[in-house]
């Protein structure tokens with residue numbers, strides 16, 4: 001039986017755990033159309049929290065509501081990529097009458113018309129995009145652009161933000177969905193030329209609830225044609241700790257280390273968790289640690305004396321700093337998705353197993 005878990009970055013999970021509020025919000029935004037604040041959104045989260053997974057799913061939802069969609073990654077060439085794909089979408093809509101299906105409008109004479117990219121596209125990117133938007137809008141369709149892995153280090157990303165704001169100001173039918181790591185998003189938003197993006201609605205990908213995780217793990221196992229014992233499921237949920245990539249790793253390795261056929265038991269999950277830890281090290285822990293400042297690390301180190309939760313007062317005392325100084329770092333680390341609140345005045349690691357990794361490494 002084929003393993004139904006998908007522990008690789010960018011792969012679409014068989015069952016998406018949680019994230020209902022975000023998806024529902026976006027759905028309503030696309031339904032409302034131009035003017036809805038959710039049409040310009042940015043998904044922010046640590047590595048492996050499921051940003052790309054959302055960017056893969058949401059275009060389908062937008063398309064059902066009459067939007068054409070192009071998806072790019074913030075890399076050099078992204079502007080041309082957006083243009084070429086938008087042209088392809090526009091000509092599809094004109095040529096096969098897809099616009100009629102998408103919007104419920106009758107486009108009559110436009111069906112069968114052809115609309116092709118001129119041999120020598122004239123004008124700069126903005127001008128050429130206006131032409132595509134005109135065509136789409138004439139079919140009652142808007143354009144959703146998704147940009148994954150946003151960064152301020154790329155000139156084209158900044159240019160894109162600068163031009164995109166004109167589309168919005170001029171009331172064009174456009175929508176934008178971006179995703180990025182917390183540090184990259186904040187440096188992008190602090191760039192003067194991209195300041196328009198500060199108004200985008202931000203969705204922070206936090207931990208997924210245990211109930212949603214349990215549901216998704218069970219559904220994924222059953223989707224692969226097997227079942228999982230109650231105790232085994234509880235163990236897998238606990239180890240996943242609301243973190244999507246960990247959930248996929250635990251599920252995947254558990255599946256691999258159990259006998260085909262029977263129900264998955266707790267022993268198999270325990271073996272799966274162990275192997276998952278190694279993959280988290282390569283995929284998440286190492287790069288997360290690399291991105292932290294020395295002071296961030298001091299803070300985390302001060303937390304390591306605890307188990308399962310740290311009181312802020314203790315962390316500040318161990319760091320030998322004032323509580324207001326410590327809380328600046330608390331905010332920074334929460335922002336980066338490394339730690340999260342656990343009740344009043346307490347924090348703990350939001351990346352499962354990162355505490356054990358740091359105990360070994362520091």
Ligand SMILES: Nc1ncnc2c1ncn2[C@@H]1O[C@H](COP(=O)(O)OP(=O)(O)OP(=O)(O)O)[C@@H](O)[C@H]1O
Pocket residue numbers: 006007008009010011012013015016017018019045046047048049050051052053054181216244245246247248
């Ligand atoms: N809501 C979810 N439920 C279950 N699995 C998920 C969910 N979101 C993502 N995944 C899985 O988690 C893993 C990481 O997802 P994804 O690649 O989307 O993360 P990311 O935030 O884009 O990471 P990165 O910062 O490295 O780009 C993938 O294996 C994906 O299949």
Ligand SMILES: [Mg+2]
Pocket residue numbers: 009010051052053148
């Ligand atoms: Mg990603």
